[in-house]
Amino acid sequence: MTARQISPRIISVGEAMIELAPGDAPASFSMGFAGDTLNTAWYLRRALPAGWSVDYLSAVGTDAVSTRMLDFLTDAGIGTAHLARLPDRTVGLYMIELKDGERSFSYWRGQSAARRLAEDRARLDRAFAGAGVIYLSGITLAVLEGAGRATLHAALRTARAAGGIVVFDPNLRPRLWPDGAAMCDAVMEAAALADIVLPSHEDEATHFGDADPAATAARYAAAGAGLVVVKNGGGEILTLTEGKSAHHAPVVVERVVDSTAAGDSFNAGFLGAWLTGQDLSASVQAGAGLAAHVIGHRGALCP
Template structure:
């Protein structure tokens, strides 16, 4: 039987945010962690667990400490001697961002190295979230172990949410990404794709094509599309939900991840899909008005409740 917790699986990296001049601000972020950050902020007293693998270096210890300070645990995630976290730097042109990565030997690539430990981390969770980036950083055997663990948790009653989040540079071939994402969708209850990613990977003509394709295997689909409306496919019924225009965004980093976290928090709280998307749009609009991927909890909560 599923419990009350929420768990997200993936890689949290060191984030360097570009500022004016030579100074950089260091934080912690990554797509699945950004989503858990918002989900945790908006989910009341639900226990939150970030499932990954960590190094034993000072940066990894600071990362784990930062999680704990904000009420997020790591469960039984392994701490690997000699390993270290990945790193990325954000550079901005206006509010639009570009990324430079150093992550080839990141500890998180070993998150599924012990399938029994991974499965234990997914026990008694109301909701489990992962992404296409989670899949991309793993080799074939660890990826299969991850999907088996997710499938086992789902069979035990957990709801599984997945964002395909296609990043071409992380995959050897486009066909590999297509196959891995199809396998992930087969164990998914809520899919949260982004239309330009799906168009690039699968050649979808429009968001409706994405919703209809994914809706053949997933009962609930929300297709994000930037400032265009999000499209919900719920048991075969389609709904457009307009986004919120932000006239002067500061930084778009983490907006889609925060949308995901807010949507999932709303659904866990029994809000209908359309209301959940409205709340998620408000949260995403708030996130693009702050720097970095992680908005303060109070900022997220005010947007979620429309205060």
């Protein structure tokens, strides 16, 4: 089994935030750093061999907490050369609340520097040059200001033309969009630029009306994705590639402590296996196994 013939460099694009996660004592919270594409980058760094590099593209402030975030990324082995520093912005914050293992979030992100991560096309082109994989999500798209989304799309087209693989998790979050139609239109526009799409069926059924995971997979394949992997909570995972679908049994989870980053960690486990030459079935099992481990712990990032 050999690694796939692409450059061993991944760049993840999105918003890293301060995370306040429930602690063990009542009404206590612990502070960390997280965010959907950061979570995937963090787990990818642990899932991939040392010969691979994992970079993060975003924007942060110049204040102390932004510097602390950069130090956290560096200590985690994630490259920070493509994080812009904006003196008039800072990093966003979110707080997790839990009930029976399911999470809800409160956000403070109005002054998030990451909203301007895609305003400089030349910086995007430099970051994407030589990358084997570019990873982004629907949240990446949702937070961008001004013409950022169009600028990012143009840079992705250039990167794909140069041989880069674009991986997209739709990660549908309607609160970040003006309305559901705007969200769905933007997600499908981005999906048309992706080689691999990693949706979650529950979200897709809610917002696109998909009757089953097969409908979700077919819609993204029709948009142009060569590989679609449909996550399905505790149910079977569906893959669709080259017109061939397959069902994969989930990993049994005995106890859910915190479902934060379940999908993000699945994506990392799946990609870490798939990019290093494992077949679809083994890659899905790697993703499901990592997600099962993560939701047995509090917070987005766990050992």
